[in-house]
Ligand SMILES: C[C@@](CO)(OP(=O)(O)O)[C@H](O)COP(=O)(O)OP(=O)(O)OC[C@H]1O[C@@H](n2ccc(N)nc2=O)[C@H](O)[C@@H]1O
């Protein structure tokens with residue numbers, strides 16, 4: 380049994396995102412296709428016997444520790460323990476932009492649930508971990524399950540999927556987008572008819588759109604400009620409620636050529652889409 384493990388906390392893309400309606404509680408019913416990227420944050424977990432509680436080795440800028448999804452995930456998990464738990468120190472190597480639609484915070488929460496379930500020897504099953512994850516955010520369950528998936532409901536009803544593992548240029552326009560602001564925008568497309576994705580989806584996901592895109596383009600000219608630039612080279616889309624956008628390429632070299640020619644000042648990265656989460660690949664190696 381190790382005392383210290385470093386685990387990946389990958390990004391997700393919403394390859395498409397449809398909004399089918401609004402629930403009585405105000406949340407929106409979605410249909411979306413999640414795929415992971417082989418790019419993300421790294422989290423290091425170290426047991427600190429003789430101490431109690433969860434400490435972060437350093438803060439995430441702009442996020443108080445007690446609001447950090449890593450700390451909130453650890454606390455939620457600790458409520459399921461039936462034995463005293465040793466303290467834990469968590470280091471964060473943050474690469475993913477925050478509030479970018481890449482699910483970084485949700486992914487950090489899922490990595491924490493999986494890591495501490497192992498280090499604290501809680502033996503909770505995946506259903507329980509996904510259920511705890513859902514209390515922290517709609518995107519946490521897909522990161523706990525670790526399979527590319529169609530998501531329904533608010534994204535928690537998951538059907539495994541196998542989209543092509545293409546390469547992506549991901550760009551982060553210079554703006555931060557609040558998810559709540561987009562879901563409450565007046566002109567948001569909210570009535571896209573449901574498509575049949577269960578028991579199996581038959582179709583080309585790239586034919587479908589992100590229903591948040593029109594509103595985000597109007598409210599954030601930076602996103603509009605970046606989408607116009609990237610779509611010269613093929614279909615480009617928003618992920619989640621933005622601000623990140625992505626373009627799909629069949630090879631790494633094709634993606635890198637476009638990446639090298641991006642307008643100056645814009646940040647982002649090139650990554651491969653993967654249908655098994657890098658977190659689950661690493662956990663399988665540790666077994
Ligand atoms: C849109 C998606 C798609 O993957 O991703 P991101 O852009 O955040 O990465 C997710 O569904 C984001 O889910 P989650 O991360 O739980 O959303 P939050 O930031 O907690 O939501 C902020 C607010 O947006 C509204 N909201 C959120 C999700 C949803 N399906 N319907 C909503 O109406 C609610 O008012 C909520 O209070």
Ligand SMILES: Nc1ncnc2c1ncn2[C@@H]1O[C@H](COP(=O)(O)OP(=O)(O)O)[C@@H](O)[C@H]1O
Nearest residue numbers: 447448449477478479480481482483484485487
């Ligand atoms: N560990 C964390 N990493 C990133 N963001 C976090 C974290 N903990 C809490 N947050 C909060 O969650 C918000 C959403 O972050 P994130 O999941 O990265 O973006 P998105 O949901 O747009 O993909 C951030 O703006 C931040 O306030």
